[in-house]
Amino acid sequence: MKVAIGTHNRAKVKAVQNVVNTYFDDIEFLEVDVPSNVSSQPFSDEETRQGAINRALNTLEATGAELNFGLEGGVREIDGIMYCCNWGALALKNGQVLTAAGAQFMLPEEIAKKLRAGKELGPIMDEYTNEKDTRHHKGAIGVLTANLVDRKEMFEHIVTLLIGQYFFLKKEK
Ligand SMILES: O=P(O)(O)OP(=O)(O)OP(=O)(O)OC[C@H]1O[C@@H](n2cnc3c(O)ncnc32)[C@H](O)[C@@H]1O
Ligand SMILES: [Mg+2]
Numbered sequence: 001m002k003v004a005i006g007t008h009n010r011a012k013v014k015a016v017q018n019v020v021n022t023y024f025d026d027i028e029f030l031e032v033d034v035p036s037n038v039s040s041q042p043f044s045d046e047e048t049r050q051g052a053i054n055r056a057l058n059t060l061e062a063t064g065a066e067l068n069f070g071l072e073g074g075v076r077e078i079d080g081i082m083y084c085c086n087w088g089a090l091a092l093k094n095g096q097v098l099t100a101a102g103a104q105f106m107l108p109e110e111i112a113k114k115l116r117a118g119k120e121l122g123p124i125m126d127e128y129t130n131e132k133d134t135r136h137h138k139g140a141i142g143v144l145t146a147n148l149v150d151r152k153e154m155f156e157h158i159v160t161l162l163i164g165q166y167f168f169l170k171k172e173k
Contacts, residue, residue, distance in 0.1 A: 003027050005069045006034040006059035010136040012071045015155035020067070023163055030065055034058035036072060041120045048074030049087040049099060056091035066093055069162070071155050073139075075107065075115055082112035084121065084140050088158035090166060098169070100161035103154050105141060 001024060005016045013031055020027055035058060036042075036051035055070025068091040076085050086102035107115070114124045122135040129143055139151025 001027055001067070002030060002063065002065035003067045003069075004030040004032060004059045004063040004065035005071070006032055006055035006062075007071065008033060009071075011139055011151035012155055015071070015152045015159050016069050018152075019156050019159040019163060023167075030063045032059055032062045034062055034070075036070075038072075041115070042072065042074030043115075044074070044076050045085055045087070045101070048072050048076075048085050049089075049101070052087040052089040053091075053097055053099060056089035056097060057095075060091040060093070060095070064093070067166070068092075069159065071158065073121070073135075075121060076104075077112070082107040082109075082115060086154060086158060088155070088162050090162040092166070096169075098162055098165045100158050100165065102158040102161075103141065103149065105144060107140065107144070111140075 003020050005013055008031055034055055037054040038047050038051040042048040042051050051072035052070040056068050059068040070089040072087050074085050076083055083104045084107055085104045088100050090098045111124055121140055125134045125140045125143060126132055141154050142150040
């Protein structure tokens with residue numbers, strides 16, 4: 001069975017591979033670069049969810065795979081506090097799309113200020129930690145939770161929710 005993911009981000013790709021390998025045999029993985037068709041830094045739950053859906057559908061169009069995953073990170077503000085939010089979508093071969101959200105956690109005000117000024121979270125976190133490509137590894141979530149949860153683990157939970165919903169759908173039919 002062909003399984004595709006619409007990104008080259010290492011945390012996202014590994015999350016999909018780990019979870020899919022837990023529940024399926026004989027998988028051919030495809031990794032494709034597709035647009036999210038939303039801002040590079042989504043600024044609401046709605047926009048982040050839409051980015052995940054667009055990536056999943058664009059991945060289906062590019063690969064024709066059985067399962068097509070789109071994962072998207074964004075930020076949103078509630079009562080003046082900025083949160084990182086995360087969404088996933090799974091597009092099936094017939095065009096049906098399943099969606100699920102993941103963890104949300106607070107971003108410090110000094111990071112929120114830079115986001116409001118138009119900077120992307122990826123580069124802000126690299127500056128904050130003095131490290132390179134944190135978005136491919138621990139991510140903002142790893143840095144801001146003292147490494148208790150890294151970005152791959154956070155996305156693994158979303159992918160598990162998507163696959164679980166897919167199994168539920170197949171049982172209902
Ligand atoms: O290559 P893609 O798949 O686009 O992966 P990405 O790391 O850019 O991830 P998103 O586009 O989904 O996330 C939107 C922005 O938020 C950043 N971001 C989101 N979650 C993050 C995290 O946990 N750690 C660091 N940056 C994060 C990310 O780098 C982007 O600037
Ligand atoms: Mg991106």
